[in-house]
Amino acid sequence: MRPGLKRLAKKTRPDSIRAEVPATGPGSEKYQRILDAAVEVIAEHGYFSSPVSAIAKRAGVADGTIYLYxxxxxxxxxxxxxxxFDKFHRQVEEEFRTLHDPRAQLEYIAQVHLExxxxxxxxxxxMQTEVRQSAKFIAEFSHHHLVKYIQVVxxxxxxxxQEGIxxxxxxxxxxxxxMFGAIDELLSSAVFTGRVYDSKATAAQVMDVLLSGIQTK
Amino acid sequence: MRPGLKRLAKKTRPDSIRAEVPATGPGSEKYQRILDAAVEVIAEHGYFSSPVSAIAKRAGVADGTIYLYxxxxxxxxxxxxxxxFDKFHRQVEEEFRTLHDPRAQLEYIAQVHLExxxxxxxxxxxMQTEVRQSAKFIAEFSHHHLVKYIQVVxxxxxxxxQEGIxxxxxxxxxxxxxMFGAIDELLSSAVFTGRVYDSKATAAQVMDVLLSGIQTK
Amino acid sequence: MRPGLKRLAKKTRPDSIRAEVPATGPGSEKYQRILDAAVEVIAEHGYFSSPVSAIAKRAGVADGTIYLYxxxxxxxxxxxxxxxFDKFHRQVEEEFRTLHDPRAQLEYIAQVHLExxxxxxxxxxxMQTEVRQSAKFIAEFSHHHLVKYIQVVxxxxxxxxQEGIxxxxxxxxxxxxxMFGAIDELLSSAVFTGRVYDSKATAAQVMDVLLSGIQTK
Amino acid sequence: MRPGLKRLAKKTRPDSIRAEVPATGPGSEKYQRILDAAVEVIAEHGYFSSPVSAIAKRAGVADGTIYLYxxxxxxxxxxxxxxxFDKFHRQVEEEFRTLHDPRAQLEYIAQVHLExxxxxxxxxxxMQTEVRQSAKFIAEFSHHHLVKYIQVVxxxxxxxxQEGIxxxxxxxxxxxxxMFGAIDELLSSAVFTGRVYDSKATAAQVMDVLLSGIQTK
DNA sequence: CATGAATGAGCGTTCATTCAT
DNA sequence: GATGAATGAACGCTCATTCAT
Known part of the structure; x- marks a missing residue:
């Protein structure tokens, strides 16, 4: 893509040779290893109790290496x-192209969320422990993601x-x-207790309550 | 030491009466002032960004004093x-003595929670920002409170x-x-956006959705 | 590798002639480019605030390349x-071959210094900001140059x-x-304020003061 | 001084009792010990090669203590x-009250500077090694001091x-x-070589050169 | 020769906690 | 009980230098 531009800048290195993935870019193996290590370590100890050195160690790199990525x-x-969040939204967007019933759409969202x-x-x-933290830098950008989720619903x-359903x-x-809170809480509870569940079945149960209520007719 | 000062301050109240409340115990005024200050400061900056010195300053005591309490x-x-949490449970318990309809009970819980x-x-x-923190010391004991809440519901x-309702x-x-998740999320959203709402009316709306569902008949 | 490129650049000069200048030696083009880049970057930010990587970037080489030179x-x-300093001394030495009046010699030194x-x-x-730094490695060898300058004067x-002048x-x-201090301070002041001046005229003024004093007769 | 104000704020603590020197203020003993240690260590190794920990060690305090002062x-x-610089200016100001001859004034400045x-x-x-450093934060505020010195002269x-002298x-x-450059360079040279000299005699020599020049009549 | 990703020691700074007063 | 000066371990981050390619 944009081959004219690229060729102009780096005439001697054709696109065909290692066109993808700059060495320290998002696609590189180490980049992903660091991300995964960070998620694991932070999930275990929390953001503020996870020194960069612990993340580096888990990722098998030196502390300074993290700052290359x-x-x-x-x-x-x-x-x-x-x-x-991006992955979540891409997945939902993709499915909505062929899934048009509002009930089914809500159930799909519930299911992906629970999965x-x-x-x-x-x-x-x-996601359960850090996204809502009050440390401003996290809270503010996380809030943006939650708002987007809510808007989709x-x-x-x-x-x-409008369709009268x-x-x-x-x-x-x-x-x-x-709906978001109900699902999130089920997930959160499972996360904290270590319980496992069937995403599809649980999503169906939540939708049943949301659509029909719990009161007998 | 400084016996004169002490006598001056407490002269009207013989020691025998103050015996139940140790000077640094939960009943003392400073104890409460520190707690309130801590809640305020932590709410503003988050637990890890709130130095003990900031809490002490807000409470109007010296840093070291906090460690006496x-x-x-x-x-x-x-x-x-x-x-x-204790206050919440006491309030619910109290109300349940005279409020027996399950629907009304749920609505009462929702209302207190939202209030x-x-x-x-x-x-x-x-409560929204620190309780679910992954820092183990918070997460684990917080979980216990949430479990108790859920059990009541x-x-x-x-x-x-059982009553067929x-x-x-x-x-x-x-x-x-x-139910917990739905209410908590409404509260959380209000907390993050700074929105205000009418607790009773909102509780009623949530209960309407929960009892009757959103689907047309 | 990339032999075509190399051959294109050096085609006109057989290896036998370049033999005296080792590829990474003082005569090579890259050697000089690195030196120039270093001077520029260090002048802008100071020695300790100039990462090697910044010098390398300015010189258009990789970080590691600097360590080849x-x-x-x-x-x-x-x-x-x-x-x-070497250039300064060579210039003075050269001029002194034909310039013998002590007054003219001092004025020449002043002028070259100011230029x-x-x-x-x-x-x-x-030269104004780093040469006198106390970091031992700089201070000590710089001192040697200053001593030599003073000795010439x-x-x-x-x-x-001896000539009775x-x-x-x-x-x-x-x-x-x-004399050295006076000139150096004028230069230093110009460097810090960004002022420009006429080297010859300023040299003449300094020499006037030095030779005749500021007191009226 | 300002006793009314003070009494208002701290009615219970009379001025007569430790009225001077706030605990971590500029007058305290530790404050001065840290300053002295810093000057020594920085003089030996330069600002950027003097870790705070080294200054703390020399001052006999913990690293963190430095940040209390x-x-x-x-x-x-x-x-x-x-x-x-403040001390220098105070000393000069004081002397100028009784010393009015411009020649004597310049000589006094030279002497204090050399002392x-x-x-x-x-x-x-x-002062010789750090004041003119290029690290912007030092250079800029130092420059202000030098300018003031020059202005006095x-x-x-x-x-x-004006007086025709x-x-x-x-x-x-x-x-x-x-004049500033000449004196500073003499001082600098002595600093670097470890030479000692007689301030008064050296000041007199410099003034002789400055006033009468080096040329024979 | 040239590269630049990787290293890890070392930096300035913060802050929970202690303890002499 | 109350103080707040003092501590020092721990943090996030930088960068001179190396070395596999």
Whole structure:
């Protein structure tokens, strides 16, 4: 891509040769190893109780090496959280292309959210423990991700209301927060107790409660 | 030493009466001032960014004084969180003596939970931001409180199921987590955005969703 | 590797002629580029605030390359200072072959010294800011150069005294230090304030003061 | 002084009892010990080669203690340099009250300047080695001090010119820089070689050269 | 010759905790 | 009981230097 530009700048090194992955870039193996190590260590001890040296050790690199790949300790955590949310949103976006029923869409979101536990337990712990921390640098950028998540749910709820599937006399915002909070709490509880569950089945149960309520008719 | 001063200050109250409240115990005024200061400061800057000296300054005492009342910095935070949960449970227990309808009981819990924001904003911030921290010393004992909260809700749900008010085909655990999570997330969102709301009205909305679901009949 | 490129650049000069200048020796182009870059960067930020990587970048070489041409970071600075003093002494020596009047000799030294600002401003800054640093490795070898400078002036003064042009009742050492210090301070002041001046005119003024004093007769 | 104000704020602690010297203030013994240690260590190894830990060790305190008395490592050096210049200016100001002849005034300045070597050799080294360093934070505030010194000399020179004692056809700025430079260089040379001299006699010699020139009549 | 990723010792600074007063 | 000066371990981060390629 943009071959003209590149060729102009580095005429002697054709794109065909190691065009991908700059040595210390996001794609390199060490980059990923550091990220994974950081997620593990921070999940175990918390951000502030995880010295950079502990992350480096877990990743099998020297302390200083971390700073070849990331600007700061903050940057490592930020990157890990960003990429998790990004993956979540990409997955949801992809599925929504073929899944149009609002009920099914909500259930899909619930399921993907709950699956995170199984996919990467450390990351799930980290998301539960650090994302809402009050340290301003984390809180502020994390908040942005949560807002985006809520917005996606709100849009689905609004569409469901327009289509007459959902009640119009409840606030889409309240519903979105309730749904996110319910799922997040189930996940959180599992994270803290070490319980495992079936994501699909649990998602179905949550949706049943959300859609029909718990009161007998 | 300095017996004159002491006598001057306490002259009106014989030692025999103050015996139950040790000078540095939970009842003393300074004890409470330190706790309040800690909650405020930690709510503003986070636990790890709140030096003990900042808490001492806010409380109007010397740094060292804190260690006459608490074993450690951890201990201060732990105590603050403990007492908040204790108060919550006492309040719920008290109300349940006269409030027996499971629906009303759940709504009462929701309302008290949501009210915490208005009652002590700093404490609400702290509960949202520090309680789930992964720093082991906080996470582990916090978990105990959350479990107790969930258990109270589960019992109410189970009673509702026995009384035929709630559906029997949903798990009381899932319902409890959903309810706690929904309320907590609404509170959390308000904390982060600085929004204010009407606790009673919001509690009613949440209960409406939880009891009746969002699906049109 | 990349033999084509190399051959293109050096095609006109057979190896037999380049034999005297080892590839990484003082005569090579890269050697000089590194020295120049070092002087510039150090003049801008100071020795201790100039990472080797910054010098390498400015010189357009890799960090490691510097160590092919110099033993250490110290060595780069030392070499730069050495070569500046050497050039100064060579220039003075050359001129003295045809310039024999002690007054004219002193004025020539003053002028060359003051000209350094115009010739290479970065080098002038570096000479004013780093040469007297207390970091032992710099201070000690710099001192040697200053001593040599003073000695040249002393010899001129002594010759002037022998020739009856200069008073015999003042110490040649004191005079030499006064002259060096006066010129150096004028240069230093210009370096720090960014002022520019006419080297010849300023040299004349300094010599006027030194030769005739400031007192009215 | 300002007893009303003080009494208002601290009514219970009469001024007569330890009215001077706040515990960590500039007057305390440890404050001075740290300053002295810093001057010594920095004079020996240079600012950037003097870890705070080395200064602390020399002062016989823990590393952290330094930060109870100074804001930063910079602050220690800055304070040392400031107080030296302040003392110099106070001394000159004081003497000028009774010493009015411009020639005598210049000679007094020269003498005080040269005496610094004997008074505190480490401080003299530090003044020679760090004051003109290029590290911006030092250079900029140091420059301010040098400018003030030069200004004092210029004023004396101008007064001498008005009184007809000094030639009017030489620039007061050039004369001031020459004089400062000459003295500073003599001092510097003594500092680097370890030579000792008689301040009064040397000051007299410098003034002789400056006033009468080195040329025979 | 040239590269630049990797190293790890060393830096300035913070802060929970202690203890002499 | 109360103080706050003092401690020193621990932190995040930098950078001179090496060495496999």
């Amino acid at each position: 990331f600007k700061s300790k903050d940057d490592v955590l930020r990157t890990a959280i960003d990429s998790t 995170s536990h199984a996919v990467n337990r450390s990351m799930a712990v980290l 709100r849009e689905v709820v609004r569409r469901g209301q 959902f009640r119009r006399d409840v606030s889409d915002g309240v519903v979105a927060h309730c | 608490f074993k450690s910095k951890d201990d201060v935070l732990r105590t603050a969180i403990d007492s908040t 915490s924001h208005a009652v002590n904003r700093s404490m609400a911030v702290l 589960r019992e109410v749900v189970r009673r509702g199921q 709630f559906r029997r085909d949903v798990s009381d655990g899932v319902v409890a987590h959903c | 110099f033993k250490s970071k110290d060595d780069v600075l030392r070499t730069a200072i050495d070569s500046t 350094s600002h115009a010739v290479n401003r970065s080098m002038a800054v570096l 002393r010899e001129v003064v002594r010759r002037g005294q 200069f008073r015999r009742d003042v110490s040649d050492g004191v005079v030499a230090h006064c | 100074f804001k930063s490592k910079d602050d220690v050096l800055r304070t040392a340099i400031d107080s030296t 610094s070597h004997a008074v505190n050799r480490s401080m003299a080294v530090l 210029r004023e004396v020179v101008r007064r001498g010119q 000094f030639r009017r056809d030489v620039s007061d700025g050039v004369v001031a820089h020459c």
